[in-house]
Amino acid sequence: MFILFTALYFYQAIYVVVALFKKPQKPAPAGKNHHFAVLIAARNESAVIGQLISSIKKQKYPQDKIDIFVVADNCTDDTAKVAERAGAHVYERYNKKYVGKGYALSYALNAIKRDYGKNAFEGYFVFDADNLLDENYVTEMNKLFDQGYRVLTCYRNSKNYGTNWISAGYSLWFLRESKYLNNPRMMLKTSCAISGTGFLIHNDIIQKNHGWKHHLLTEDIEFSVDSIINGETIGYCGGAKIYDEQPCTWKQSWTQRLRWSKGFYQVLGKYTKGLVKGFATERRFACYDMFITIAPAIFVSLASILVNACFLVNGMLGSSFYIQHLVFSTTTSAILSSLFNFYIMLFIVGLITTITEWKEIHGTSPVKKILYTFSFPFFILTYIPISIAALFKKIGWDPIPHNISKSIEDFERS
Template sequence: MLSFIQTFNLAIFLLFTFSYAYQIFYALVALVRKTPDLTPKDLHKFAVVIAARNESAVIGQLINSIKKQKYPAELVDIYVVADNCTDNTAEVARQAGAQVYVRNNRQMVGKGYALDFIFKILQRTNDKTQYEGYFVFDADNLLDENYIAEMNKVFDAGYRVVTSYRNSKNYDTNWLSAGYSLWFLREAKYLNNPRMILGTSCAISGTGFLVHNDIIKKNNGWKHHLLTEDIEFSIDSAIAGECIGYAGKAKLYDEQPTTWEQSWNQRLRWAKGFYQVFYNYGGKLVTTMFPDRNFSCFDMLMTISPAMIASLLTVFINAFFLLCGLLNITTIPGIIPATTSALMASLCNFYLVLYAFGLLTTITEWKEINTTPWKKIWYTFTFPVFIFTYVPISIVALFRKVEWSPITHNVCKSIEEVQQ
């Protein structure tokens, strides 16, 4: 039994090291190499698409930040889908200068359905409007004044899908908002940035991305309707051989949950959505990865793999053998120290690895983080705890039916206020 548990723990360690060591390489690439600055030959015409449900408190500020872009205004049109709203979101959006379409459908609920609704409308009129690409934003977002210009650079370079740098409107509210924010900063700087440098496909993250008209036309709208439509789109793109680009200087700010209830519900949906995507696309990623030598498929497979569940299974197995050792101290010598050290090592390694990524991100993105120096340091220690709270969420998501539900946004700040 002792030999089995030692071999098992070594095998799990080697499996995780092999599977995720490339992300350490990504971090090194991000530290030593820079993405070359691109000079666009053309300024393309875009439509901005915003799916909003009861977002009257924040949507006006987003539209204002779009209108303040250092990009020709005649090349950017703004469309809002007031999706199953019970407030005056549509009126606020119209007053701010957007073209608004109202959607009421209580059966087909979720952002993906709202996007499909507006894309189908825009496709019918695109012969006249001649949009080359579509920006997708959430209503709580704010854009840096150079956002569209920077995204246009990457789009003009030939990337048909482009994602951006995701920052936060409310990093300093508490450890929850800081945990989200630090995760998205790390994703931008140490995942998408090195992917772009190395020429492999990036991943979109919910909001702040650009899609070429040809893709929307080919898909006859927006066809991705799982609980995490963003990662589903990224996975589908990798399988199709579509290389998603990244514009690191295109900065977007969004609002993060600040209460445990909001955070629980949102991350429960994310966890369930990842399971759905893994179930529906995991096999396709594997079958595409090997014959096509497509590293993006391997990268995306590791992104959606239920690593948290595998880690928990390892903990439970060690805990089971520890219990056996406690009940049979005289007959199973050595099992207690072996399992105890394995459990402690797992916990310590988990914390230290996450802390290292959080600290590295905080140091390199120090000027981008809008809070006091003390809070910047403190939240590097709470970041691993935030990620650890995914453990109960991941377990519950396995067994509970989860439906899409909106997150309330209340941080009504202008882009100038956020950047100050």
């Protein structure tokens, strides 16, 4: 099982080598400042949405080329008022039947088309209400947009890396995703993937899709997979940085990752055929990459444990004491060896990311940065019970509360 895992994911080791030793090409200055709309889906986000809008207003980009739209989605607080006071156009949506970010984006895009026309904006940014933008974010994204990329993602950093091992686990994973997945994909000219928030979509795609048509529990992954199947190349802009708030309690983390796991299963069920066809018959590596990315890799380690457990049970039944003792010691050793191998692999991933992204990790001490590389594998391995639960549990869209009220200046000073 370990050999199978290694074979399937070996190309990601090549990604690491590329990211370490190949310098990304700096994009040329844009020939035009394109006109963008910013979409923010917010549900009871009054504590943080003002800071996001403020960071958009402070962009080193012509403000007459940025229009901010907030969907106050089933809010019971004053999110709409806070957003409006901060300078956003606000749409309020109340629909308890169709719940989730995908439906909120659909509502916003339909309202914008109605009120401004279908070609008022050349591209649409999508952010979560807890995000903060580096002051050069839009300028950097505009450079690659101007080069012809119709879908772009960015460098995803965290607002609360140092809160505890849970927030650090999330943060390290997203830093690794930016630096060692999307960054080498971009350099190797294959397709990147959108991750949650901080992405840009060309208006042509919005019009082709008649708005936002992706409503599974992981609408970002669904959009990425659907785009790649249809021949779109998603670009990555490492110079565009956002800061994102991560869950810091086990309950919040369980709820969020349970939805993600269920969403991955939904995407696999709906798009596996298209991904397999794209790789097997059209030789498009991006389709294989996306299939491996969304496949529940944690099941490979789980399968290894279960296979050894089956040998253990079989050997313990009806055998002599000597054989039982031999089987027990052998299979126990194999199970522990499997877990140790996966721990070491994940530790190396976390360690490399921590070392290379050291200056990008804010809000924690050097000692904690090192300690969190040891807890990172445990965070990832907790996906085992989460992935199992997601197979059997009915899951809806439960919002994760955000309350870390920081400004972009807090990160620029650190």
